[in-house]
Amino acid sequence: MLFQTLKYSSLIIYILFLSTSISISQVNTVVINEQFNDNSNYWDVHDEPQSMLNMLNGKYYMEGKMLGRAITSTISTPVTENDNFKISVELTKLNGIDDNGFGLIWGGKDENNEYEFVISGNGQFKVIEWRNGIKKDLIAWTFFSDIQKWDNAKNRLRIEKRGETIKFYINDNYVAVVHSAENMGNRIGFVINETMEVEFNYLIYEKIEKQSTAVQQTDQxxxxxxxxxxxxxxxxxxxxxxxxxxxxxxxxxxxxxxxxxxxxxxxxxxxxxxxxxxxxxxxxxxxxxxxxxxxxxxxxxxxxxxxxxxxxxxxxxxxxxxxxxxxxxxxxxxxxxxxNNNSNSNSYKNNSKSDDYKYKKSNNNSSDGCTKGCAYATLGALLVGLILAIIP
Structure with a gap:
């Protein structure tokens, strides 16, 4: 399933709050425990020019093959509008671009009506509402240092809805909260954007039964x-x-x-x-x-x-x-x-994290990095230089 997507814009710090209730006791009932050992939940599996979806060795793989496109895969759940729930997933970005999102879908009707909680390979997260094919950022791209970055990085995402709020967690860290948006449907699943390959290790959906008490606000x-x-x-x-x-x-x-x-x-x-x-x-x-x-x-x-x-x-x-x-x-x-009166840069050891950042930045085809065409142009310029050097 495909729909048009846009590159994300520059970082915007934006967060929504709501006076809510807190749980004083809760019991979770596991509704879906997807370990991808079989396809009893009827996940989409195909190999097409735009994308490849596959289930193999206890993993679900999604590969996008086109720029400017998003790939989604969802299944239906026995969710009602007023349910309190928790959705957990472990995912690994295997390769591909680092400046667009991949992650969870919830509350979806179809690919044009759903919510997404995504992270990027360069360490940011975002929460999106798609309604009738129109995108609205509930939480715009925000950097978070505990996201494991670049290729072969494994992360855990979690969404918890309690009462009128939805909380978002990355690697067990509480990162954001938004108003509880009305479910557009009962589908949950995954999304990847553009040319990347991601594997999903599990997907767990739990229904939360709870008692609550009103939160008291204070300026103390x-x-x-x-x-x-x-x-x-x-x-x-x-x-x-x-x-x-x-x-x-x-x-x-x-x-x-x-x-x-x-x-x-x-x-x-x-x-x-x-x-x-x-x-x-x-x-x-x-x-x-x-x-x-x-x-x-x-x-x-x-x-x-x-x-x-x-x-x-x-x-x-x-x-x-x-x-x-x-x-x-x-x-x-x-x-x-x-x-320090020292102009020899080789005498100083660089921080490995910064080196990795520069390497990834310079090799990211969707940024200012050099592509294959650029490499050929550089080689051509070198050959011209050599020819000119030997002409008397």
Whole structure:
């Protein structure tokens, strides 16, 4: 099944909150436990010019063969509109482009009416609503450092619907929450975009029976401390290295608080620093504290400059509970060598993560990397140069 898809745009930080209820007891009933040992659930299997879908050795394989196309495969489930549920999947991107999504479908009627929770090979996630073939981003592309990146990387995705909210998890990390959108149908399954190959190891659908109590909102949660690990008054981050921002939160209320979000933003975004712009906090007990760690990594192309970051703590009604500011100075390669009076770049060992990032970036055909045609053009230019060199 095919439908037109678009390349994702630049990172937009966007999250939806809703005052909701929390479970005080729950029992999960496994409705579907798909281990792909047989095709009793009637998954699509085919080999066509646009795509290949296959089930082999306890895995379900999906391969897209065309740019600008998405491939979906879904099965029906005994889902009702008001069901609370949990959907879990383990998936591995085997090869292909890194700048588009692959992942879960739920609440679907057909390929033009469904919801998608996808990740990309370069470490971002997104939540999408398709309605009558029109796409709406519920959560736009957002970087998350715990996504395993590039080819042969295995990740786990999970969706949990309780009451009026749907929560999203990546590798057991709570990453986002949105309003509970009305199911358009009872189909769940998988989606991949464009030219990539992905294997799915399992798909588990559980129905959640629960009792609940209303969440109490409070403004008694504060950011009490913000600092970079081991930093001085002016923390510094050198190219190819990483540091950790520690954010201490304190709940002074007489009850636990849930579904908080720390949002970190900067006007300097795009200057070769990776960090999680959104960190979800599921719960802080009454009169207790939480310490949130956010990793900041500078790649090889970082510039020497000062970066100012704004940190906002948001509650379940999208209210700002507290805010702080923090600064970080990055030191680029050229400045570091100048300051150390050493111009020999080979004497410094580069961070392997940054090397991998540059390698993937330069070899990604959908970005500015060189394709096969470019390689032939380079070879042609070299031959012309040699001919000119031997002409007297």
């Amino acid at each position: 949660v504060n950011i009490t401390d913000v600092n970079f690990t081991g930093s001085s008054e002016q923390p510094e981050l050198k190219y190819g290295e990483s540091t950790v921002l520690k954010i201490k939160l304190e709940n002074n209320a007489d009850f636990q608080v849930t579904d908080l979000a720390l949002m970190i933003s900067s006007s300097d975004i795009g200057h070769a620093i990776e960090y999680n712009p959104i960190t979800m906090i599921e719960m802080i007990p009454a009169h207790d504290q939480a310490i949130i760690s956010v990793s900041f990594a500078a790649d090889e192309e970082v510039e020497t400059m000062n970066h100012n970051f704004s940190i906002m703590l948001m509650d379940g009604k999208n209210n700002t509970l507290d805010s702080k500011k923090v600064s970080l100075k990055t030191i680029g390669r050229s400045n570091y060598y100048t300051e």
